[in-house]
Amino acid sequence: MRRVLIAVGVVLLIAARAPQAFGQCSISVLDVNGTPMLCADAGDGWQWTGPGGFSSTDMCITASTPGTYTLRVYDASTGQWSDPCSQAVGKPPGPSCSITGVDSVCAGSSVQWCGPTGDYDYAWSGPAGFAANTACVDVSAAGTYSLTLTDRASGAAGDPCALTLRTLQCPAPHLSSVCPRPASWWASGCASGTSPLDAEAFARVAAGVDQRSAVWSYGGTPQGLCALVGHPRHANSMTSTKRQYAAVLANITAAALGIVDYEGHAVGLDESRTLDDVRGVPAGTTLAQWVASTEHAMLSLVSDAGHGRSAREALRRIRHQAKDINRGPESGDCPGQFSAAMESDDDDDLGDALGGSASALALGGGDGGDPLTGGSRMRWTLERAGQVEVSIVDVTGRHVRLVASGMYAAGTHEFSWDGRDDDGRTMRAGAYFVAGSIGGERTSLRLFLLR
Numbered sequence: 001m002r003r004v005l006i007a008v009g010v011v012l013l014i015a016a017r018a019p020q021a022f023g024q025c026s027i028s029v030l031d032v033n034g035t036p037m038l039c040a041d042a043g044d045g046w047q048w049t050g051p052g053g054f055s056s057t058d059m060c061i062t063a064s065t066p067g068t069y070t071l072r073v074y075d076a077s078t079g080q081w082s083d084p085c086s087q088a089v090g091k092p093p094g095p096s097c098s099i100t101g102v103d104s105v106c107a108g109s110s111v112q113w114c115g116p117t118g119d120y121d122y123a124w125s126g127p128a129g130f131a132a133n134t135a136c137v138d139v140s141a142a143g144t145y146s147l148t149l150t151d152r153a154s155g156a157a158g159d160p161c162a163l164t165l166r167t168l169q170c171p172a173p174h175l176s177s178v179c180p181r182p183a184s185w186w187a188s189g190c191a192s193g194t195s196p197l198d199a200e201a202f203a204r205v206a207a208g209v210d211q212r213s214a215v216w217s218y219g220g221t222p223q224g225l226c227a228l229v230g231h232p233r234h235a236n237s238m239t240s241t242k243r244q245y246a247a248v249l250a251n252i253t254a255a256a257l258g259i260v261d262y263e264g265h266a267v268g269l270d271e272s273r274t275l276d277d278v279r280g281v282p283a284g285t286t287l288a289q290w291v292a293s294t295e296h297a298m299l300s301l302v303s304d305a306g307h308g309r310s311a312r313e314a315l316r317r318i319r320h321q322a323k324d325i326n327r328g329p330e331s332g333d334c335p336g337q338f339s340a341a342m343e344s345d346d347d348d349d350l351g352d353a354l355g356g357s358a359s360a361l362a363l364g365g366g367d368g369g370d371p372l373t374g375g376s377r378m379r380w381t382l383e384r385a386g387q388v389e390v391s392i393v394d395v396t397g398r399h400v401r402l403v404a405s406g407m408y409a410a411g412t413h414e415f416s417w418d419g420r421d422d423d424g425r426t427m428r429a430g431a432y433f434v435a436g437s438i439g440g441e442r443t444s445l446r447l448f449l450l451r
Contacts, residue, residue, distance in 0.1 A: 025073045025085035036063045036089050038071070043082070045074030051092070066090030068154075094158025095120055095149040101139075104166040110140035113163065121150040142167040178255045178268040182326045183229050183247035184446060188395040188431045190226035196261045196395055201254075208253030209246055212291075215298045216242065225250070237315040238301070244322035245298060248291070251326060269325065278324040280317055287325065294318055378434060378445070379414040386439030392417055393433050400427060403434070419449050 026041040039060035040046045048056040051067030063069055066089055073082040101113035114136040115122055124132040127143030139145060144164045150157040189195040189202045197205075199222070207220035209228075218224025228246040248269065253259075255268025271288040275281040281290060297318065301311055380388070388408045392401040400421045404413075417434075419427055427449060435444035 025071055025082040027069075027071055027085055027087045029087065029089075030060075032062075037061070038063050038069055038087055038089070040071055040073055043073035044076035047072045047074075047081070063087075063089040067092045092151075092154050092156040094156040095151050097147055097149050097158050097161035099145070099147055099161055099163040101163070103163060104168055105140065107167045107169055108140075110138045111165070112136055112138050113145070115147050115149060118149075119152045121152060123148045123150070139165055140167075141165070178266040178270065180251040180269045180326050180328045181247070181267055182323070183243050184433065184444070185395060186229040186247050186250050187226070187446070190222070190230055196263075197259065197267075198262070201257075201259050204257055205250050205253050205259060208257065209249045212249045212253065213245075213295060213298075215245070215295065215302055237312050237319070241298070241301075241315040241319040241322070244319050244326065245294060247326050248287075248322050252287070252291070275321075275325065278321050280321055290321070290325070294322075378416065379412055380438050380443075381412045382408060382410050382439050384410045384439070388413075388436070388438050390415075390434060390436035390438065392421075393435050394427075395431050395433070400432065404436075 024042065028039050028041055030037040030039065037060055038048075043059075046057055046059055048054070048058070048061050048069060048071055050061075050063065050069040051065045054065065054069070061069070068086050068088045070084050070086045072084050074080075075082065095116065095118060098116055099113050102111050105111045117135065120135075122133050122135055124130065124134075124137055124145060124147050126139065126145035127141045130139070130141065130145065137145075142165055144162050146160050146162045148157055148160040185196065189197050195202060202225075203222050206222045206225035209225055210216070210218055210220040216224075216228065218227065225246065229243055229250070251267065251269040252271055253268075255266075255270060259267045261267055269287060271286065271291070273287050274283075275285050275287060275290055276283050278290075297314060301314060380390070382388075385407060388404050388406065390402075390404040391399055392403060393399055401417060402422060403415050403417060421427055429449050432447050432449055433444050434447060437443070
């Protein structure tokens with residue numbers, strides 16, 4: 001029966017369109033039981049194309065898929081094909097919609113959501129009258145957001161998609177749980193097998209320290225950082241000040257990167273911390289402000305080849321402030337054991353920081369180097385009688401062995417360490433410090449225990 005109706009419709013259509021000249025393209029639409037049928041009004045041959053790769057050479061086609069159908073008509077009398085003509089059928093499908101982005105955010109912050117990329121019109125809606133027409137939006141209010149895409153070429157709108165944003169009560173960001181480490185601790189990271197950090201973490205810090213200052217340029221390598229924070233054999237005011245300043249920047253970088261040592265302690269300094277406990281720094285000054293001021297001063301001092309008295313005083317002031325900063329606050333969450341034993345490492349051993357009772361802690365050979373084997377002798381010198389408290393500590397500041405305690409006469413005194421702790425247990429090979437007070441002067445010496 002359906003075929004009969006189609007045939008009748010075609011005959012009637014041809015009769016109605018008979019006066020129309022051949023070779024012209026036009027399309028008529030018939031409704032056959034609710035399904036559209038498209039027919040060419042004339043011609044001797046036909047070429048149809050349509051949605052989904054549809055094609056046909058019939059005079060009439062059934063347009064069951066919504067979309068645009070295109071026809072070309074062949075005129076046998078002229079041997080030519082006509083220009084194409086088109087007919088839209090039904091509602092073409094719109095673009096598929098999706099939203100990318102995280103679905104939660106801390107209260108007071110925002111996140112970015114984006115729709116698919118394409119030749120689309122975007123229509124966003126959301127809580128509190130939120131509306132936007134861009135591909136990406138920043139959202140902050142909790143609730144459900146909706147997006148509708150419209151294909152600009154076809155004008156077809158797709159089904160909307162939605163995403164719900166949750167707001168969380170996050171703790172205020174702070175770095176109070178991080179603790180700084182002194183220059184000697186960072187130098188211990190250069191010792192193979194005894195570093196308190198893994199190599200990848202130390203390398204990331206090294207790259208960050210190089211990027212944070214124009215006072216030096218070492219390509220961001222771990223070896224470059226080691227050259228800065230390692231104790232030089234013949235230190236001067238500039239190299240010692242660079243060492244302490246580099247340690248400050250290493251601590252800042254470590255905090256920004258979330259670095260932790262092998263024992264799980266967070267390492268670093270918070271740039272927003274105020275330096276009220278640092279001598280010579282105005283109250284209320286933040287660490288970030290101190291770094292900016294010190295960077296400017298250091299660049300000026302580096303270019304001062306004469307290093308006159310005023311330059312040496314400026315370097316001494318920066319060096320002492322940096323050491324105080326690397327020592328950390330006197331109270332709070334930071335454990336003091338990391339810096340107490342190493343805070344006086346010999347950057348002050350420059351003639352401008354020692355008093356009249358000058359003391360010196362050195363290896364028995366007197367060459368100022370730092371390698372040491374168990375049983376090697378060390379010595380100190382007192383210009384006058386004084387109290388001496390000297391211990392062996394490990395790189396975390398933990399007490400290992402008491403080597404001297406009491407009042408000692410003026411002169412040179414020697415001692416040795418056999419590589420054992422107070423209980424007689426053999427210590428593993430690695431980096432250690434001889435640290436304490438000699439004649440009222442804080443001092444320390446790094447050593448390596450070899451096996």
